Amino acid sequence: MNPMLKKLMPVAIILMISIAIAFANSPSPASTQTVTAKADGELTIPKDYQSWPKYLSGIQRPDANPKQIREIYVNQIGYDTTQGHPFAEGTLFVMENYGVKLDATGNPVLDASGQLQKDKLLKTFVMGKVKDGGKSVDPALATGDWVYSAYLASGEKAPDPTTGCRGCHLSQKEKDWVYRYDEFFQKKGK
Numbered sequence: 001m002n003p004m005l006k007k008l009m010p011v012a013i014i015l016m017i018s019i020a021i022a023f024a025n026s027p028s029p030a031s032t033q034t035v036t037a038k039a040d041g042e043l044t045i046p047k048d049y050q051s052w053p054k055y056l057s058g059i060q061r062p063d064a065n066p067k068q069i070r071e072i073y074v075n076q077i078g079y080d081t082t083q084g085h086p087f088a089e090g091t092l093f094v095m096e097n098y099g100v101k102l103d104a105t106g107n108p109v110l111d112a113s114g115q116l117q118k119d120k121l122l123k124t125f126v127m128g129k130v131k132d133g134g135k136s137v138d139p140a141l142a143t144g145d146w147v148y149s150a151y152l153a154s155g156e157k158a159p160d161p162t163t164g165c166r167g168c169h170l171s172q173k174e175k176d177w178v179y180r181y182d183e184f185f186q187k188k189g190k
């Protein structure tokens with residue numbers, strides 16, 4: 001072997017080993033979150049959530065105030081859940097709440113098929129199932145191990161109280177406190 005290469009060999013080996021260790025020790029952002037977030041407000045918006053499987057897309061909410069279109073993503077752990085079972089611990093949902101295009105009088109401008117049209121992102125809601133997530137919650141508001149966070153489009157915390165999230169989602173107890181459970185599995189096909 002060329003003497004220069006011989007000298008560099010141990011360096012290269014150490015470098016390769018350290019790269020391998022670094023990769024082995026760097027869990028995805030999603031799994032880091034499920035380990036650290038225990039309570040409402042602690043889930044952050046995962047950086048890569050837009051590359052996750054879509055849960056449901058283009059949900060029209062003309063009844064909401066303000067009127068909205070919603071995009072929902074779920075991480076792989078959640079996506080792999082089979083119908084009839086609760087979502088696995090480690091499941092994360094991210095829901096983008098968009099405003100809709102309005103005319104000068106405040107009425108929605110519909111597209112050719114009568115649908116609302118997406119405008120600016122208003123808020124991002126995150127909901128995750130974490131071990132003991134419901135432990136410190138008022139039992140009247142506990143929704144299993146789900147915890148909730150809400151952010152403004154700027155990335156700052158939204159003023160929405162997480163007791164509000166719980167107040168609504170409580171009604172979905174039969175479906176693991178997840179609203180669009182049936183619709184998701186119908187679309188996914190299992």
Ligand code: HEC
Binds near residue numbers: 161177
């Ligand atoms: C007024 C009742 C209400 C409140 C308050 C509410 N939700 Fe929901 N949530 C819904 C409904 C209804 C859906 C189904 C999607 C839709 O129709 O917009 C939903 C869906 C979701 C989903 C997608 C998974 C699913 O259940 O289908 C997430 C994530 C979510 N909400 C998080 C939150 C968070 C976080 C908060 C609090 C900041 C919150 N929600 C507050 C009613 C509510």
